[in-house]
Amino acid sequence: MYAVIKTGGKQYKVSEGDLLKIEKLEGAVGDTVELSEVLMVGGDTVKIGTPLVPSASVVGKIVEQGKDKKILVFKSKRRKNSRKLNGHRQPRTILKIEKINA
Numbered sequence: 371m372y373a374v375i376k377t378g379g380k381q382y383k384v385s386e387g388d389l390l391k392i393e394k395l396e397g398a399v400g401d402t403v404e405l406s407e408v409l410m411v412g413g414d415t416v417k418i419g420t421p422l423v424p425s426a427s428v429v430g431k432i433v434e435q436g437k438d439k440k441i442l443v444f445k446s447k448r449r450k451n452s453r454k455l456n457g458h459r460q461p462r463t464i465l466k467i468e469k470i471n472a
Contacts, residue, residue: 371413
């Protein structure tokens with residue numbers, strides 16, 4: 371059984387036991403999180419939401435809270451000796467999918 375969920379402005383296809391790297395969710399390591407924005411549930415029978423599947427949810431456990439890899443943003447203007455370097459690390463959560471309720 372698999373599901374398509376929406377979180378952090380993105381969509382993910384998940385099944386039970388998957389590790390998922392998503393935008394930061396509130397909670398500590400070891401907390402369980404219920405994601406209720408389920409767009410589709412697949413398996414023996416397929417349920418497609420309009421836009422969400424009613425009474426469907428995905429339960430996951432927070433494995434890790436942290437920051438992603440550093441992204442370097444370099445800006446320069448030609449012939450002006452103007453350069454600027456910025457770094458950014460996006461906060462993220464690693465979630466282990468435990469159960470899909472359809």
